[in-house]
Amino acid sequence: MTIKRFNPIILLAALGLTLTVQAHSPKEHMTDAEQPNCKSMSNMDHTKMDTNDPVMQAMMKQCMKGMHPNESEQEEAQLDPQDDGKRSAEQHSEHQH
Amino acid sequence: MTFRVYFKSLVITAALALFGGGLFLYSGLYPMGADVEHNRFTYWLLETLRERSVARSADAIEVPPGLDSSEHLLSGGADYNDMCAGCHLKPGKTDSDFTLGLYPVPPNLTLAHDEHADADSGQIARRQFWIIKHGIKASGMPAWGPTHDDQRIWAMVAFLQRLPDLDPEQYQIITARGETNGSSHH
Numbered sequence: 001m002t003i004k005r006f007n008p009i010i011l012l013a014a015l016g017l018t019l020t021v022q023a024h025s026p027k028e029h030m031t032d033a034e035q036p037n038c039k040s041m042s043n044m045d046h047t048k049m050d051t052n053d054p055v056m057q058a059m060m061k062q063c064m065k066g067m068h069p070n071e072s073e074q075e076e077a078q079l080d081p082q083d084d085g086k087r088s089a090e091q092h093s094e095h096q097h
Numbered sequence: 098m099t100f101r102v103y104f105k106s107l108v109i110t111a112a113l114a115l116f117g118g119g120l121f122l123y124s125g126l127y128p129m130g131a132d133v134e135h136n137r138f139t140y141w142l143l144e145t146l147r148e149r150s151v152a153r154s155a156d157a158i159e160v161p162p163g164l165d166s167s168e169h170l171l172s173g174g175a176d177y178n179d180m181c182a183g184c185h186l187k188p189g190k191t192d193s194d195f196t197l198g199l200y201p202v203p204p205n206l207t208l209a210h211d212e213h214a215d216a217d218s219g220q221i222a223r224r225q226f227w228i229i230k231h232g233i234k235a236s237g238m239p240a241w242g243p244t245h246d247d248q249r250i251w252a253m254v255a256f257l258q259r260l261p262d263l264d265p266e267q268y269q270i271i272t273a274r275g276e277t278n279g280s281s282h283h
Contacts, residue, residue, distance in 0.1 A: 033275035040266040055259055057167035058174070059270045 038063035131200040147233060155227035160219050164255040170271055173256030176249060178272035181206070184237065187272075189265035199237045209261040218258070225254045 041063060049056050121127070135143065163169075178187070184195040184203040196202055204210065216224070229250050232240030241250060256271075263271070 034269075034273045035275035036270040036273035037266070038270060041270065044266070054165050054167045054170055055262065055267060055271070058170040059267060061167055061171065062270050062273065065276050 036062045131198065134200065147236075151224055151227055151233075154231070155220075155223040158223040158226055160222045160226075161251055164222065164251065165258065166255070169252040169255035170259060172249065173252035173254070174268075174272040175274045176245070176253050177256050177260070178268075179274075180241065181253070182272075187265070188260075188263050188268045195237075201236060203237065206257055206260055207263075222254050222258070225257055226250055229253055 036059075041059060051057070051060075134140070177185075183193055184199065185206040186193060186196065188207050190207075191205075196205070228238065230240065230242035230245075230247075232238045232242075260268075
């Protein structure tokens with residue numbers, strides 16, 4: 001009986017906890033997300049573009065997502081073949097005294 | 098005899114300094130408003146305290162390999178735009194309400210600073226990681242560690258290394274979280 005009375009409170013607390021966890025996830029920022037202005041890429045000097053430069057690769061990934069959503073993963077793999085190795089960086093964490 | 102006089106003078110001087118310091122502290126005379134700058138001595142004192150503390154704390158941090166990747170730039174860029182650009186600016190902007198109102202003024206991270214020119218890239222990355230994760234007391238810089246994991250913070254550090262090279266168009270494309278509608282390119 002007592003437990004039943006507290007059920008709504010427990011549910012609200014659980015919901016609050018879930019929202020807190022989600023509060024800083026990247027998806028939270030997607031609600032009013034700005035779209036990349038890929039038109040500006042066409043005005044750039046293509047002769048000065050270095051396809052090995054991570055900045056250029058990042059821009060191409062951003063703009064390809066919308067154009068060829070199915071092909072984007074293949075393109076990403078071709079553009080950034082070292083990404084698998086680089087993802088090992090994600091495993092690193094801070095080591096302090 | 099001479100030593101006793103010397104010791105007595107030392108104790109009296111220390112007691113007077115302590116009393117004077119306490120008197121000044123409780124008088125409320127020091128201006129705490131952000132629109133009044135510290136005097137040069139206070140600024141030097143606080144800056145030295147901050148830099149030495151950050152350097153010591155960040156010294157043991159291990160920088161992960163392969164920071165300069167497009168994936169890190171995309172993840173870190175979007176977070177930078179959402180969380181940092183208001184204070185630390187974006188390419189093409191020279192000030193914001195925060196940079197005009199905060200004291201100390203947040204550094205403009207779109208410019209290549211030479212104040213840490215003697216530091217190697219590893220030291221700079223470690224310093225940036227530590228500051229993003231732990232924040233700086235009484236400066237307006239929050240600690241992002243409680244809400245962001247190390248992976249996301251390292252991605253922001255990776256983005257910061259390339260930020261001074263970006264023009265406004267590149268910045269906009271890299272930091273936008275939304276997806277393109279396929280209206281451009283080629």
